[in-house]
Amino acid sequence: MVVILVAFLLTSKPREQVLQVQEDPYASTVTTLSQQEHDLANMQLASTGATSAVDTSLQQNLQQVNEFIADCERRVREVPSDELAREYLTNAYQQKAQLLSAMMDRGGSLN
């Protein structure tokens, strides 16, 4: 669900139009992902299950994705015309959405 929503947000509007209308074309995507991450944190707080190696790996990878996104966002802010950085940022958002979705599924089935 999150993956579909993020993919839609990233592809639904032509970039030129978005750039004219809003300063940050990724704002809605960032908001959606932040909300999902917040929900996931609440789910994990409510869980009584022990943290497994898989959960640890997923958490570590989420942290790496967040760090990479922060790096790309900084670059895109500094050099808005860097298409390569923009491409990596878009892909990173999609990967974060997939990762959060996998973590939510796992939280729902195992904890």
Added chain:
Amino acid sequence: MKLSTVFSGTILPVIGAGVLLWSCASADAAAQRLEKHFTVKGRPVVVIHNVGNGRIEVKSWKNSEVVVTGTKASDKIAVDTEQAGDRIDVTSSVVDFTANAKEMEANFQLMVPEETELQLKTQTGLIYVEQVTGDMTLDSVAGDVHLKEVSGYIIVTTTGGSLVCTQCAGKLEFSSISGSAQVLQPTLNNVKLRTMTGNILFDGDFVHTGLYSMRSGKGLVEVRFSGNDSFDLTAQTATGTVDNQAQEYLKPDSHGVKHMASKFSKSLFGTVGMGFAKVELSSYSGTIRILKRD
């Protein structure tokens, strides 16, 4: 359909239409063993979904039979197997959610016909496939994936696990967040490797008309080609570096395509030989290294 089950030394009868629950007589016993035989007619499709931790190992033989052997650590996970024609499903599921990681371990070893399609999914264990021809989808969270002499349309997805693909042929797609990929001595004509923080190594020949795309967000992307190779090369990085150690082999593009390098990124364009294959390398902040192997 030949179907026999050996479990802890006891032959169990077939239940229903080939669906059998792997259970055991004594709870919390030590590792319990499963062995099942499935006769197949054509090219089988084998699906393993391991929600527990553990290794999946698949090797081929000349027989028209799939043999699944395995162990599970406790009664807190169950293993179901099912055959429907040439489709064989093996699924592990958690039956007691108090199980710890050790108790959720299930390992599988399979012997399959040489031409077999595979869909394998596990959490932390190694996936190992050797000498199998057929399309395969392999998923792992933290476990590595090792492939040797496999061919087909191969799709590997991991979160943190790495891929080592030795003497693979056909088409390969790899996607990971922190996992690395090593492709060694391949005969692949279509390669798409994506990782966010892992490294990529491609050491082998480029097939004429082949398409090769390799991207790492932060890691090293290294390509080692042979003197006989023929490919067009594009290498781009936003904030990383391009380490061209093959200057004497890399000539300006011979096909008349004018590449427009972005002023915001470091780029390298060129042709090796006649430029029959197409190689695209990219990294956001890592190093892209191109060299001819000895």
